[in-house]
Amino acid sequence: MDILGIDHVEFYVGDARQAAFFLCTAFGFHIAGHGGPETELPRQRSLLLAHGDSRVLLTSALGTGHHPADGYVSRHGDGVGVIAFDTGDAVGAYEQALAAGAESIEAPRTYTSGDDTVITATVGGFGDVVHRFVERHGAAFWPGAIEAQAAPTNNGPEIVRAIDHAAFCVPAGELEQVVEYYQRVFGFKLIFEEYVEVGAQGMYSQVVQSPSGGATFTIIQPDMSRQSGQIDDFLAWHGGAGVQHLALSTDDIVTAVRTFSGNGAGFAETPGAYYEVLGERIGDIDLPVDRLRPLGILVDRDHWGQMFQIFAKSMHIRRTFFWELIERHGAKTFGTSNIPALYAAKERELADVRDSLEIGAIGAAGQK
Numbered sequence: 599m600d601i602l603g604i605d606h607v608e609f610y611v612g613d614a615r616q617a618a619f620f621l622c623t624a625f626g627f628h629i630a631g632h633g634g635p636e637t638e639l640p641r642q643r644s645l646l647l648a649h650g651d652s653r654v655l656l657t658s659a660l661g662t663g664h665h666p667a668d669g670y671v672s673r674h675g676d677g678v679g680v681i682a683f684d685t686g687d688a689v690g691a692y693e694q695a696l697a698a699g700a701e702s703i704e705a706p707r708t709y710t711s712g713d714d715t716v717i718t719a720t721v722g723g724f725g726d727v728v729h730r731f732v733e734r735h736g737a738a739f740w741p742g743a744i745e746a747q748a749a750p751t752n753n754g755p756e757i758v759r760a761i762d763h764a765a766f767c768v769p770a771g772e773l774e775q776v777v778e779y780y781q782r783v784f785g786f787k788l789i790f791e792e793y794v795e796v797g798a799q800g801m802y803s804q805v806v807q808s809p810s811g812g813a814t815f816t817i818i819q820p821d822m823s824r825q826s827g828q829i830d831d832f833l834a835w836h837g838g839a840g841v842q843h844l845a846l847s848t849d850d851i852v853t854a855v856r857t858f859s860g861n862g863a864g865f866a867e868t869p870g871a872y873y874e875v876l877g878e879r880i881g882d883i884d885l886p887v888d889r890l891r892p893l894g895i896l897v898d899r900d901h902w903g904q905m906f907q908i909f910a911k912s913m914h915i916r917r918t919f920f921w922e923l924i925e926r927h928g929a930k931t932f933g934t935s936n937i938p939a940l941y942a943a944k945e946r947e948l949a950d951v952r953d954s955l956e957i958g959a960i961g962a963a964g965q966k
Contacts, residue, residue, distance in 0.1 A: 599691050599785040601683045603812025604761045605732040606646075606653035606739075607844060608680035610667035614656040617676060618645045620913060624863040625846075625921065627654065628753045631744040634660070638709075638743040641665040646744050651760040652846055653739070655680075670726055675916040678841035680730050681723065681764060683784075683813060688733035692719035695731075698783040703728045711741030721783070724766060724776050725839030729784075757854045762847040762924050763805075763814035767832045768839045773802055773819040776839075780806045780815065789814075790931045796941045799827030805932065816932070818842070828941065828948050835916045843909065845922035851906045852885065854923050855893045863921075864911035866943035868894035879935060880904070884927050894943070898936035903928020907936055909944050917951050920944075 611617040621627040630653070631646035633639045641664040647654040657679075659668035670679050685691045689706045696702055701722035709716045714736030723729045738746065768776050780786040790805035800821030807814045820829040832842055848854045855865060873891045876883065880897055884904050890897065895908045904927040912920040922940075 599694050599808075600686050601691070601784060601808040601813055602686065602810050603684045603808075604764075605682040605684035605730075605734075606655055607678055607761060607764075608655040608657055608682065608730075609676060610670040610679040611656050611658055611676040612671050614643050614645045614658040617656045618647060621647055621654065621656075624861045624913075625649065625858055626754060626757055626861070627652075628749045629747055630749065631739055631746045633740070633744040637745055642667060644744065646739055646747075648749070649846075650756045650758050652758055655744075673837045674726065674840060675836070675918065676914055677836065677919050678727060678764070678844070680720070680728055681841070682718075682730040682732050683808075685731050685733055688717040688719050688731040691731040692721060695721045695729075695783050699779075700783045704730075709741040709743055711738060712736075714738035714741045716741055724768065724779065727766075727839075727841060757850065757857060758846040758848045758923070760847050762845040762922075762926075763816060764844050765816040765818060765842045765922075766839065767829050767836070767842045768817060768819050769833055770819050770822045772839070773804060773817055776817050777804050777806055780817075785809060786813075786815070792932075792934060792937060793821075794818075794938050794941060796827060796938060796945050798825035799829075799945070800824035801827075801829050801941070803937065811930070828945055831948060831952060832918055836918045841919065843920045843922050845907075845924045848923055848925050851895055851908070851923050851925035852889050852893065855895060855908060858910070858923075859893075863913075865894055866909040866911065866940075866947050868896060868939070868943055872896070872939060896936050896939050896943075898929075898933025898939075900929045900931045900933055902930045905929040905933060905936065907940060909940055911947055917948065 627647040627649040630648040634643045642657050644657045657667050659665035704720040706719040717733040718730055720728050720730045786806040786808055789807045792803045794801045801818050803818045805816045873887055895906050898905055906925040908923050910921040
């Protein structure tokens, strides 16, 4: 199957304008288009955001029960509902996916305006997340449906480039069947797997990737024999399987973290002890440690090179979805040390949230 990469990601949100304000303010996105009843989208309000080659479509339902976004937000809160694949043949990819056992969500449709033509078709993915095949001819994002809007002249430099990968959380016992589904239906390959321990918690992680290398998914399930933790939290707070985070690639992670922090985005903190043994574990590091340490940026390597990563704090009311930043210096996969360190940092962030929820539940029970 000709999957070239991730074309865009569509979030289903309660208020597209409010969600756009946060992403534009904190992470430097700009509004690149809009659609709704005045275009060809009568049941929704959508805003297209862009930063570098990363494109995010924010969609809110206009009315109850008239758009998938309504049911999604009711079940899960704001989150990723669609991950769209860039392909040279949307109809062919759709037909191959159906032949391999995928569920049809939307048959192929053609959108045309002037010299621009976009063909889309959608199939099921996992949980309530679906995949849209997108075949583009011309520059328009979605001819007739999303009206383009020029970027502001004072938007500042583009710090991030593209969506590097997505991470999915699935219930215990579903990891292997989800991985098998992406291999069978979309032709992805298993490129990495690891068992991650964070204190008394444990989780299983497998990474699948399209043959082009343009689409990469990390799929995680909790180890139910260990103490419950953040993956269990996500599944409970989100209401089932879903996209836990999206990683944005950057060529300058230090500047990105400093800029986004100054804009109001928070990032997971890393203990100073992590950096004391960094040289012994990694060897010569491409970026100065004294620039990484104050920001909490983590370092790892694979067979091909180094990578620098950090998780942002979740700004969602349910504390589910969050963003990641990653700078790759030749690395093609994921290192064996960063994943535990990243999740340990996220665990420190969520521990207080989990405790406050438990205290609130106890207080509510005591009032009954």
